[in-house]
Amino acid sequence: MAKAAKSKKATxxxxxxxxxxxxxxxxxVDELSRVExxxxxxxxxxxxxxxECKFKIVEPPRFFxxxxxxxxFTEVPDITARICGIxxxxxxxxxxxxxxxxxxxxITTEIRDLRRLMYCGxxxxxxVLHAAMLHAPDFLGIDDVLQLAATNPEVVESxxxxxxxxxxxxxxxxxxxxxxxxxxxxxxxxxxxxxxxxRALADRLKWGIDASIELTKxxxxxxxxxxxxxxxxxxxxxxxxxAIVEGDVxxxxxxxxxxxxFHKHFREKHVAHSTALQGxxxxxxxxxxxxxxxxxxxxxxxxxRRCKSLAKEIGLDTVCHNPFKSILVxxxxxxxxxxxxxxxxxAYEEPDPIFIEAKPRASEGFGMTEAPRGVCFHRYELDxxxxxVNATISSPTAQNQPQIERDLYGVVERSMDxxxxxxxxxxxxxxxxxxxxxxxxxxxxKLTMIKE
Amino acid sequence: MSLxxxxxxxxxxxxxxxxxxxxHKMAESGVLDSCGVExxxxxxxxxxxxxxxxxxxxxxxxxxxxxxxPLGTVRRFDAVKEKLNSGVFRYSSHLFGLAEATxxxxxxxxxxxxxxxxxxxxxxxxxxxxxxxxxxxxxPEVEFAVIKxxxxxx
Numbered sequence: 001m002a003k004a005a006k007s008k009k010a011t012x013x014x015x016x017x018x019x020x021x022x023x024x025x026x027x028x029v030d031e032l033s034r035v036e037x038x039x040x041x042x043x044x045x046x047x048x049x050x051x052e053c054k055f056k057i058v059e060p061p062r063f064f065x066x067x068x069x070x071x072x073f074t075e076v077p078d079i080t081a082r083i084c085g086i087x088x089x090x091x092x093x094x095x096x097x098x099x100x101x102x103x104x105x106x107i108t109t110e111i112r113d114l115r116r117l118m119y120c121g122x123x124x125x126x127x128v129l130h131a132a133m134l135h136a137p138d139f140l141g142i143d144d145v146l147q148l149a150a151t152n153p154e155v156v157e158s159x160x161x162x163x164x165x166x167x168x169x170x171x172x173x174x175x176x177x178x179x180x181x182x183x184x185x186x187x188x189x190x191x192x193x194x195x196x197x198x199r200a201l202a203d204r205l206k207w208g209i210d211a212s213i214e215l216t217k218x219x220x221x222x223x224x225x226x227x228x229x230x231x232x233x234x235x236x237x238x239x240x241x242x243a244i245v246e247g248d249v250x251x252x253x254x255x256x257x258x259x260x261x262f263h264k265h266f267r268e269k270h271v272a273h274s275t276a277l278q279g280x281x282x283x284x285x286x287x288x289x290x291x292x293x294x295x296x297x298x299x300x301x302x303x304x305r306r307c308k309s310l311a312k313e314i315g316l317d318t319v320c321h322n323p324f325k326s327i328l329v330x331x332x333x334x335x336x337x338x339x340x341x342x343x344x345x346x347a348y349e350e351p352d353p354i355f356i357e358a359k360p361r362a363s364e365g366f367g368m369t370e371a372p373r374g375v376c377f378h379r380y381e382l383d384x385x386x387x388x389v390n391a392t393i394s395s396p397t398a399q400n401q402p403q404i405e406r407d408l409y410g411v412v413e414r415s416m417d418x419x420x421x422x423x424x425x426x427x428x429x430x431x432x433x434x435x436x437x438x439x440x441x442x443x444x445x446k447l448t449m450i451k452e
Numbered sequence: 453m454s455l456x457x458x459x460x461x462x463x464x465x466x467x468x469x470x471x472x473x474x475x476h477k478m479a480e481s482g483v484l485d486s487c488g489v490e491x492x493x494x495x496x497x498x499x500x501x502x503x504x505x506x507x508x509x510x511x512x513x514x515x516x517x518x519x520x521x522p523l524g525t526v527r528r529f530d531a532v533k534e535k536l537n538s539g540v541f542r543y544s545s546h547l548f549g550l551a552e553a554t555x556x557x558x559x560x561x562x563x564x565x566x567x568x569x570x571x572x573x574x575x576x577x578x579x580x581x582x583x584x585x586x587x588x589x590x591x592p593e594v595e596f597a598v599i600k601x602x603x604x605x606x
Contacts (some may be wrong), residue, residue: 025505113596129499129548133499133548134548144538144552144558145548145552145556146538146552146555147555148554149559149560150559153559153560156556156559156560160499160503161503163499164499164500167500188526433524
């Protein structure tokens, strides 16, 4: 594996220059690149003070929650999976979990393990795409993955193979389709993947462990902008494992609640400059952070020994308050996913039964999983036939949006001495710290029509 | 080594759907069956494109493009000989689409020995918009050219 190319600078490629303070500077990025969906950014600085700082989500809303109404519970996971092509598991499994919660279904350990294995596949492919191919160029002072393929071809080669490994896990379990699997259902799976096909992933996962360690070590040599924030980290937590598919909601400020109480403590509101709702604490309206750093900080002790030792080697402490280092945390989680997937693959036996029968009843169900970019909440109200009466889905990017704006403010405040292009670069890099999935976050917009 | 036809785009986004539409049409009619070509619609996601191209003898791709040329204009790119500019072919997800995948594959020595891309100039890319009449009008010509490309191989 390559060393970081010597000539590469981790700082933006344009030269820094002191700017006089008594001017108005506007940093405007109309179409953010290297993120999923359409977002924009506006920062207005006057006389050295930030007057306006907005992370705009301009992707058209898609009204998923509205058109789920009246649909059968059996269809919901497959419909919600279409919210995202990058993290469909977060929607599919969150919806399944909510239905199973509503109908009080007990899922077997074997089915649960198979779901966890599948989710590891999603973490690997999503984390590697973002960290190695979209975020790493920011730290190397190059424009994109295309240039990365020229300067560090072995990084791109490795990332492509890791991403394929993640996809292949999803395909083996998901019925031949990585993005929108056809083998999953409320209660379990339609068909058990064969032991042969699942066990065949083992050798590639062993390679994946080595490959993710090499990439992580390389990224550990990057220079990281000096920015820390006292975040309120919100993630799932589970007594027995590093939480991915299920758990309680916890915050680093001491909250520990079951998923069904999520909206008692967290709310979403609409702001004019975003088609996505924005998340905040119900109690004081403060933003919070969800995603890799939140999981790492809240659940560090449940990582494997190999992950902890690699984290130490690259200088990551047991807590990480620098959002720019989320690229490292994503890679630690990639290693964790490879290790965890290997453990599950080795232990795999074809589950019997492969699903638990659902018995619909009028009820309310809740679900939450850890999408690669943070917690994804689902709530469904169902009638006695299992048809959806009401649905609420909170995507991780919508929840993170106010915190992203706050961080932008903080980063700009500390980077006033950068020239226009360098500051613009730094702002975009800041947004990419959260791997925002803008398409996911705009599935809902409250529309009020007043007719006179 | 085998032959592959990819119709790239999103079927539900106006002119961007022209690639997958053609792939479905050609798969249903079986027009490429005699040439032994695998026919697939594809979203245009870059990483999976690179993997699909591995071990192919020849790949022909149809995608919608946005370059400012008159609507319905067709451009034929010999991807092995000419470099593609980023942003020609529309793919929103993380800006890693057909053009980027082609250039990365070139850098990594992973381009197939023969790869032809037909770009059809489009204008409408929003959800559930119909394809433009100008795009549909040029389709028979593109289909004919694709068949000819593969017939050379058998």
